[in-house]
Amino acid sequence: MFALPVGLIGLLLLARAKSFRGLFCLAAGGILTTIAIVIADSIYFQSVEFIDGKVSGTLTFTVLNNVLYNSDHSNLATHGIHPWYNHLLVSLPVLFGPLAILALARLWAFIKTWNSRTDLSFTSVAAGLSAGSGLALLSMVPHQEPRFLVPMIAPLAICTWRFHRVAPAYFWKLWMLFNAVVFVGYGLVHQAGVIPATGFVSQTSALPRLTCNFSTGNGHAECMAAASDISNTRHLQVITKVFAFASFMAPRHMLVQPVNSEWQAQTEIYDLISVEDSKVQERLLQSVHVSCKLAQQTAPNSILAKQTISGHFERTLLVMPSSLDIRRIVPADANYSVVELYSYAPHVNFDHIGEVLLHPIEHTKLQVFAICDPSG
Template sequence: MKTKSVSRQTGDNNNNNNGKKVKRPFFIKYIYQPDFIWYTIGVIVRILWTLVYSQQGYIHPDEFFQGPEVVFDDIFQTNFTRTHEFHPAAPLRSVAILYLLYGLPVSLLSWLSTILHWSSIPFHLKLIFPRCTILLLSLCSDILFYRMIKVCHSNFNSKQYGIIMNYYGIAHVTLVFFTRTLSNSFEAFLFLALIYLVNVNISSLLSIITNSSNKTKYNVQSIHINVNTILTSSFIGLICALGIFNRPTFPAFALVPIVYWLANIVPLMNHSFRFQLLFGRIISFIIGTFILTSCLIILFDSCYYNNGFSFIMDLKNRLVICPLNFIVYNIDSKNLDQHGLHPPWLHFIVNATILYGPLHLCVVLWGLFHVSNLRQFGQTIIERILKTFRKRSGTTEKSEQSISPFLLYLYLIPFIPLSTFPHQEARFLVPLIFPLILFIVPVLMTKNLHTFLFRIWLAFNTFISIIYGHLHQGGLLPALKCIHDYPVVSSNVTPIVTNANKKILITYHTYMPPGYLVTSMSKSVYEHKLQTIVIDLKGARREELDLTIERIFHEYSTNNNQVFVLLPNISQTYLIDWKQAKYSFDLIKQFEPHLDLDHGFEELIHFKDQQKQYTIWDRFKLDLYQVTRNLI
């Protein structure tokens, strides 16, 4: 990979009166330029969709239950039900990563609720504060991605840089996934950081070798360069440790950058004894930082899941290593069967198309075109690999030829290990957006196809952004806000402050509702003593809904308790007539649009035999009922 960037780019007129070029930050220098207009629009949309008009779409329950839910539960001591990933016996997820990401924003909310005497933290703040962390990381990733563009394509001008950034800025992965609290989003940021650090580290080492021929120059600069090299080496170890403990699938993405680093460094071992010593120090810093970071995370997790340092007395049985537990859990096919089993081709054919649409198809067509002549491909494949991983030419043209296969490997090779897992979801491929755009967009520019493809790319991502950002399960979060803010009164219609109160929510044929969003919580001494119980029936049969309502009114007193049922509009006939004599179902509000891609078609089939006629719009509504028991 070429690491030297040109000092003058076409279209950059940022010279001062003395003719010296003024370096400015990426956002100040380019965000207002016409060449970056679509990227600028994307940044504005990202910020607005996070802070002002927050996205109501619900991508996957892991967005909440493998992130903010755990931290809110700990800080506010709400005693939520944990998912199986956080079972103390064999936890699969590291809480150290969760506190690293969401500990500060949730603690800040706790502090604000105390000093401002909030009876309950506003719903909107609980939703956006954790998302702000991911938003800030995505903006930092924009800077790294732009630098990677300049590294990979240093002979491009500002307009060409803008084309690549425009593709990235309007991608629905950037607009939606990079503003959500998914572990896959954090994995993507770590993947980009690893690629960038590997490139900087190799560049620093090559600079040392180049300057070593001039002893005077070497003596002046070597200390500074060594410090830079050691720092980047330490960060490589840090990124790898964080990546593995965030998601144990991270090695599938880190494989190519690490192999690339080794293939560029190992052949230089014979350069000099001084370089061999430096190489040994670099390896020690990478491994040392990786081990140190891993040990700190393991220590934090072990203390957390064992409620203190008692695990030290029995390290063999009580030491918590979450990635190891994750691997053991996923080896058992019975465990994966609970989450869904998929064929190995699903990632490459279906999931990648959902995420990247026309650009993924362009990569497939490019690959088919270049491997159609199998004889020629067989003769040149070894040469291409050696050229990419071992040779670093000095001219721009040769660098452009060698960097393209490397970017292609960054995109394609992770499909192989990821596809070996029987359980596959589209979000697992989110980190691949960076090598995909770095590789295919310049190819489209050389073929003069980028203008046509950009229009398709814009239409595709606008559609998918609306689907995942606002429509998919889009009625659930507004409904939770309604329940969160719903007034609580006692049987004598006086506000409840000290009595025991409960809000009981039954959700049916929706995604699992996050407990921290529907529960009133605050650290203030003026906090209302209100307990919220969430019963998620998932896709259960209607008999289970009937039995659940019966059980609630049998177990809980009707005094000071409120019972809510949340279900899709076309499922409301499950509130069958015989219950109307015993219970009253008062419709509080309908929430739309609510696109249920999991149960919608199934529900329509069931309701063909119902007497009530449904319109197509009824399928996109979510109904919230309050249930009361009729007096007999």
């Protein structure tokens, strides 16, 4: 999306110069790079295998898969749908601030002097077209996040370089202030609780060995991490199902377990970032509910799990930001409730910035709840 104009202008310059060698090198470089990427992706995604000197499987064309995935509206609906102008009016100023203003001024100056220009810089034109094509093509995809426009930083800086010398002093002060604010917003508080919350879940839900107390009754077990030289008096498997709602997906590498793991405590994680409230309620209703009374008495770093029909023990955790009203997911007439096990602040979800600004203390946390049965 961003490289297409640069490549076309490169072809135009080479054609004007009648450099057939240059055209051949450009085409050969593109073809070889494409082949290398396809091979690397096919190996990485394990769609191709090399066994006894023979190749089997199918090639992975990541770029094509990307287009096919983003062409399906139902796929994008799971991540969130935005209007076509979101990148232009929201993402662009949020990411680049004063640089976006400078780029618009550069575009206006270019339009006013178009007919009288005889010294067009191919570099500036290519950079401007690169930024414009990326913005336009990405705006055609209904799921839009500011980070998708990060590649625009280079073409925007290049196409506005002449304006940098004449920009007033206050522009650079505004530039520094903007970057300081963005650093705090995106670097320190935006979705900041995801890693700590995932760490908490990992420390209490993915464990090789457990020591458990079965005296809690009602088919419950309260377990904690055991030293490697301590074995449980009975074989016990505890599964924690984690539902992440309205938040960045927890990085799965922090919850990984060995292949064919026999760890006594294991995790399963489900991404519900853009799932409708009713669907989330349905998933929670069908999950295993521990006793609310016992959950309130159990230490946060312990695992309170309930025995299932299959014989293993299970519990359900819900991870969601406090910027959302918990009653959306746990209505008053629900057959289940929640007990908070962990929270981290500051955690700001920019999708709910209105609620955050109204109640900056209560609505800037990421919480981990245990789903429980209030009658248990």
